[in-house]
Amino acid sequence: MDPHARALTRRSLLGIVAAAAAAATLPGCDDGETSPAPVRTTGRPDALAMAIDAYIFGYPMILLDMMRASSGPTNSFDHSVLPDPYDRGVARLSHDMVYSQAWLDLAEEPLVLQIPGMEPDRFWLFQLVDGWANTVHDLTSKSPRTTVNADGPPFTYVLTGPEWTGTLPSKITRLHMPSAMSTIVARVQIYGVADAPKVNQWQRQMKLIPLSAWNRGELDSTVSRVHPIDRGSEPPTKRIATLDGQTYLNRLCRLMLADPPATADAPLMAQLATIGIQPGGIVDDQPSDTLDEAVRQAQRRLAEWTDPTARSVNGWEIPIDLGTFGTDYLRRAATTRRSPALAPIRDILYANRDAPTTDDQGNPLRYRIRFEPDQWPPVEAFTSITAYDTQGFLVPNPDAIYSVGHFPAVVRAPDGAVELVVQHRDPRPAVPTGNWLPIPATGDFSLTLRLYAPRRTALDGQWEPPPMTLID
Template sequence: MSRTAPKYAGPAASGSASDERPAFSRRAVLGAMVAAAGLAACGESADDGSATPSGTTEDRIDVATQAYIFGFPLVLMDANRKAMTAGIGTNQFLHGTALPVPSSRGARRIGLDSLYSSAWLDLREEPMVLRVPEIDPRRYWVMPLLDAWTNTVHNPSSVRPQAESPAAPYTYLISGPGWSGEVPEGMRALPMPTRMVWLLGRIQVNGPDDVPAVREIQAQLKLLPLSAWPPDGEPSPAAAGPGELPEPPVDVVTRMPARDFFDRMCELMDDNPPAPEDAPALDRFATIGITPGGHPRGISSEELSAGKDTAQRQIAVYLDPGARLINGWVINPDIGRYGTNYLLRAGTADRGLGANLPEDVMYPILFGDAGDEDLPVPFRLRFAPGQTPPVDAFWSLTAYGPEGHLVANPAGIYSIGHQVPVVFQPDGSLELAVQYADPGPGVPAGNWLPIPPAGQFSLVLRMYAPKEAARTGAWVPPPLEPVT
């Protein structure tokens, strides 16, 4: 018997809502851990040929390595901004209008639980006003604001609106550094430390048939300059998302010649100043000319390139010491706000630019091997009674192939737990079949998640508005067990 993914027929079965992490992922989360001691911040930079090199070659390469790690998220954010706003411009929404499919590229380990409504904000001239309309309380939404360094500074959501008004619509004033105007009545001030801001909104979608309803909500979102507020009733300027980018921005950045990278980093720091706690790092970077508005100096191009290469290797394999490996799942509760943990910030940006705060979404990830086509390995994921993921919104489980893309399969099932309701056992437990082949009529359609027929795969368990038990580790996902 063959089957196809059932169509969603109503609001979220869990009675709560949803969101997910944008997966602009690049590399697997697991890898060899590297030491990240002594990372500092950033300064001016220019090699004018007249500066006297300081320290040894090894010293200068080490400073360049740490400066690259420090500046990588900033330059990557800028590359994403350029790619996503090409021909469109800033300060307007870019609405996602369709769910991804296995042929979708450009983003790795992307989720299917929400449609994105993102906007790149330029706050140099004046603040922007965001208004979120009234949305069915069963539908989860979150509107995180990321600064230019990828820190999530504010995160209003359906669970925590963080608004002046007790009820929707919710209105927010997003201002850049140095703005000191008066906040209009009824608006919640959301000050940002940088002038470049990424508003990465997500609205729960309950399957393909629910997309039109979400698009209606997207059309009601308002984003206008403060000088143009209140709105005149017309829809805010918006555009469809850019679709698949010709080249992933992370690849654009990693291919940049070292000197071009550092020049761009210093230029961006002029408008997007590092945080005060970055001062010790900036002092160190200044020894090779890396400062806001500067250019590398006193260091050769070969030394800059060596620093870049070393930094890229460290970023690629970094695993946060605070991450937990439990039952085969990697759980990292410390993303979204990074402080002075620059290697964690860079590694997170490299694997998943736009990561949510743990209070909004958690993303346990598991890597597995489905065997070979002659001897495939089926798996089961069993949740004991009362031990499904503890969330205030909803959860989902999505499978990906070795490159982090959705798994093509005849049934067209790419994710379970949310869009297609799961079916519990009589004792309240939940058993999910994780395998390529149809497990047969004994397994409800909502309990089957296809994986590749052979080889490497990964699972991402997305938990939206996770409860304290999940955030603290009191609850952990069960192991994925092979069927023998």
Template sequence: MNVSRRTALGLAVTGVGLAACGRSSDKTPSSSTVASDVARDIATDAYVFGYPLVLMDVTRAAAETIAPVNTFQHAGALPTPQRRDVVRLNLDTLYSAAWLDVSAEPIVLQVPAVDPGRFWLMQLLDAWTNTVHNPSSIRPQVNSGGPPFTYLVTGPSWSGTVPDDMTQLSVPTPTVWLAGRMQVNGPDDIPAVTALQEQLKLLPLSAWAADRQTPSVPTPTGTTEVPPPKQVLDMTAATFFERMCAVLAVNPPRPEDEPAMKRFATIGIRPGGKAEGISDSDLAAAADAAKKAIPAYAAANMVNENGWRFNPKVGTYGTDYQLRANVAWVGLGANVAQDAIYPTMFGNADLGGASAKFRLRFPPGQLPPVDAFWSLTAYDADSYLVPNAANIYAIGHQVPVVANPDGSVDLAVQHEDPGARVPVGNWLPIPESGQFSLTMRLYAPKDIAIDGRWRPPVLTVVP
């Protein structure tokens, strides 16, 4: 749901680095014998390891002040620049989000019949930000029948029988984030999407047979609350690790994380534990080092074409803890590439002089290759939508772009209204000055977009 920040060095800055997590030893020292510099390196890597978990938990806690657990929050309006609780919002879909607790029993999710051509996605993330399941209009992933499509979301300790008319979606943590999306084709289309949202069902299995009404609440359109990422960054190191240890006790790591957890335990960082054997100053220094390393991490599999960058290997992370933390930092809840990719570029309006004008030209037949649809959104230096008198924040989707006589497509990217010279739908406003960024969203992208055989065009300055 967000993107912003970027590139460069990786966790070599921590000295020991997370590579050490791949080696376990029966001779790992206890917390009382860990040298100061080693303890600091371990704490730095533990922060990177736990950052996505803590951010997810803070995000969950904030959401549950509005909607109880196992309850949908339905977005009923498109975002505006005044919405500043989440960065890099899209204007292509309306969200139906919920935080699930499957520790006691499974939760039933049902998606109604949706008109053909309208994209939908029900993304299920575990507490560590891995996309565990992703049924969608392109791939419903049902055993048989439908629509409606009925799924049973089961937790790690459940061992019951799945009803014949349901498809099991098992998750490895009791805490699950359901990020549902439904394509919306502009403000006039909102009532149609709202009607579909009201048909979504989300109930505990014990309540399903009784056909109880699915509870839901509207999603706030704006907030003055401190955004969860800032809440995490503002935590003291001690508070962060205390939160991490507490959440680890509820959502334990996977078996493949055992080497890392064994290493972190040498300074007390374990489920239900407490950082110890390390001074307050070293703990704070470790947290500061991690906060620099996470946004600086540059993934080896990053695609960089004509200034547009995206990583096709996000959404599931295994033991790539640096990538997992970096993606959570720039965009919590990233999709897997088969559902959506977000090529993003960063620019500066000042580079074009006063009233800078930029252009994107797609050659004939080279618009973004998708099985659903695509869009282009502009953001300011803080990754929020760009205020402008025309109230245009994204193009490519709600109003079709207009091609030139030869089939090419020119998009005007500039602050100043180009007037009748540019067709409606081909102008995207950016800030009058300073930094900005563009994100191109490809929903259900074709393989040629995922593997880099298709290239977004260069953003050029108009003299």
């Protein structure tokens, strides 16, 4: 799920209503890691300022809860199909990976997650995301992050909630989650439509089983479904924008019973409690017009936020601080609003850019992206570039070409360079199919370059994506 600034219509592939809350006290559970001091404090005494801070603080939890509300049962897998331009459920989907998702409730007992062994050259990524949209664990085919004595493949993990204590089976890796209500977001590499049956086979072999059932040998008790293409229901970012201030903040208070804030959040929570915002609290005694104004101002802040840490290289924007946000609440909320569950940069490096499809006179523009010899993106897995319309959806075209770089394979020049053509009109046969990326006929478009399992030279900026230039 991906990070472009236009991607404000991001929606869950799946989702369900959050489970009943369990009582907790402030400041609640911590993830065990040392967090920095709050990026911004809320020492202002007025209710408007504190309600704005509370809105931003709670945005990821509210959004994830809404995504749950549109999905199937907890503790089960939903598997997606390869998207097309009419999949309106999620913006900025990759066309090189097929997604699986599971909404978890770890309050009663742990869950066993088993990832099957796939072909060595098929990249996969499993993110475990807490209730506040932080990536707590990231497991990949390149680095499954198992313990020393664990077996695999298949790779087997026990996901434990914040309060659980007990004995685990041997040769299984424990993954502690600071939130009882957590999420698995999985991606599996796919080589076009013809490869879908094989990917579906791997998806069906994923296991998600209560620990008690696992210990009884009930290894076939995973519940899973194939999630069809979503043709247009309203994304949660639009639904959340319709909530009035009182409804939003009371919902946050209720959700914090099940997933209390971290210890590092205590300074902010102490101030918010003065207007009733705390686990189990209510804000019914606050003026509704003040709370509604807080919603409007907070939404503007989220919409206008730009990433101050992103690298700008040859017209591309590369976010480098993703996945875990500490007490940088504005970054956490704005990033989640644009695209929940972004992968850490060590797993996927994203680079984004915008461009027009026509000049001022309406003439179509043609672009070139040239990777010089030995300058193809340095990755352990693969790379791709995907085109999107202004809403962040795939670009319709008769040949169903939505990305380049991965499948079909690019054709290199005799010197080893790779030249990609980005334009609306079909340039074939002068340009190989694998080197052409269609864009819309009119309006603006955007590109996302993805490096899966990027190498160190890409992570530290030694390698840079080339510019996109106009073809005369």
